[in-house]
Amino acid sequence: MRIPGTGYEHTIKNLWPGVIRVRKLKVGIIGVGMAFERLHYPAYQKLTDRYEIAALCDLDKVKADMWADRLKISHKNVYTEIQDILDREDLDVVDIMVPIELNFKVTEAVAKRLAGQKKGIICEKPLAPTLEQARAARDLAQKYNVPIMIAENFRHNQEIDIIRDLIRTKRIGDVIYFIQNRVVDFPGDMLQDKFSAKEWRQHPEFPGGAITDTGVHDLAGLRHIFGPIDRLQAFGRPQASDFAPYSAVNVNLLFKSGVTGQFTFFCAGKEMQRPLIGLRIFGTEGMIYLEGRDVGTINLAFNDGRKEQIPYEAQKGYYNELINFYNALTGSEPISVTPEMEFGDLKTVHDILLSIKEGRIISVDEHTTYRPDYQQALAEQPGFLQ
Template identity: 55%
Template sequence: MEKIKVGIIGTGLAWERLHYPAYQELTDRYEIRALCDIDRSRAEKWAEQLGLDSQRDVYSDFQALIDRKDLQVIDIMVPIVKNHPVAELVARSGKAVLLEKPMGATLDQANATRDLPTHYGIPMMVAENYRYSEEFNLLRDLVGQKKIGDPVHFIYQNTNCFPCAMTKDTFSATEWRQHPAYPGGDILDAAIHPLAGLRHIFGGIQFLQSFGVPQKDDFSPYAAVTVNLHFMSGVIGQFAYYPAGQEIQKPLVGLRIFGTHGMIYMEDNQCGVINVFHNDGGHEIIPFKPMRGYYNELVNFYNSLTGQEAISVTPDMEMGDLRTVYAILQSITEQEVIKVDKVPQYTVH
């Protein structure tokens, strides 16, 4: 099996906890050849663990890594404000791009990132793990197969206590997330995931209307947001995101999808089961393995690079996810209903 040769830009938490474990399962398909980090000593520690030469294969200047002729793919895990400029330099070099979401800190940046594959003729995948996760693919299939009849509406409560994690060894402890230099703060960084999951299940969004509770903390302009959503498929629902506090009562509200013949319930994406309740009293428990999105996206990217299948999560799909976040922020500010998508589907079935 051909091994794809990879260079890594950014060896922080996203690499350590998300991408690296997936690469470890795919050593027959990927070979990590070079590492770059603004903290060279951190990259050197990883080089030692991976058996790389710290003099030859470790960089603090990402352009020097990009210039290496032996690399086929660059996996970019940097602060959001650097996503577009780094991705553009990689694309300009002719190498394939694996980029963490979101594609840019602004809509203009994201639009420019979306166009990189066309401008430079390179493959690019946006690493939106919710679209590759077992649970959201199961949910999409259950809805598509009308397991509960026609879907009518949903509620989705997502709580992410940012302040609880700020002093721990977590993503919330990073300086650039605590004091973000991009609109929306944690809403753009974290709420984009469950919103991508909803779009994966139901498709494009026709309208949305949002409300927010303002706060002074830098990590997010709002302590909580609620969003009324009208999908182009006709499904309606409410998404609530609470980054400033906790949901103490168990089981969690989670995601509940109501249909003409029953309902689907998933407490959260770590619980490992999806419950299907039928109006006739029947009940099914469908298991899933959490945290498989990163593995699945790397499998899909490998298969696309070797001509076996298309990239499932295209830049256009991720652009729709990002546009949804910006529409939420716009709706709160303008106190208006906002149109979001022009086409009904941003999913690959």
């Protein structure tokens, strides 16, 4: 069983000889902020038969102690120094949730400390603030012999998987093009109890700001559906606010499968008209329409007049990624979102910023490593991607 998207022949069994067993995995949390509270913790609550949160680490000892009380964890299992929590021998998983500018540095330190110890790492997206660090992050799993999953929940969201399968089975015929419009009211959200209210997001120490932090999700979803990107051309509307260099970006994308499309990311306002533009995929026999990721319904409209609605459970990605990681660490399936795969998602964001800055078309994926499984089969057909 190969780790997808890596090109490595190593398997989870090879990385962890003798670790294949079914039991509850003990988790150490690094960073008990909003990502833990609203994203990871609710998923862990649903998986108490597979995971047990055993230790917490955060610079804010008061906040960590509060969480210890809530989780009924002794305060002796609360740490303010990363090395202290890593000295524990009972942890099976370390889940890292820190500001983006610290992602690589913390993950590298954890991987180095856990090298060869049969422990796994979960790191929030994107895997690094810069491409230079992201390139180094791709090699951490192999370099230190430790499984690493990037928590890109859009690649695990139920609606994205359903749409990818609809494309694979040609439910709307051959896909010709798509449009996706994503709108985030960052200025409004920063005044509420939302992720945008965090100081490090309002004044980011990484390129792209909100485009990198939020837009990378949508691009990961598109890459999950359509595979690797051949080229892109982008334009941006500059703004003076620190949270993003552009209030809006418009990107023309050509995927290696031949699909073309336009992705628009507007992070400084609202889309007031309903229904939203959302994601619309046009094929030779009909179209797929997803208004938003929380609506719970995927709409299909066929050229012959038929219509169909497919229900899904919204915001399932965090749960699904923890299921995948548990199965990977216990030997039943490979890690779905590896650092190598997430590098491609982050590189796409940086290529968009580069295209805007230099006013030219940018080549994105040099190789076809990031194809979905169904495109792997297509690649074996004569003439595919030739």
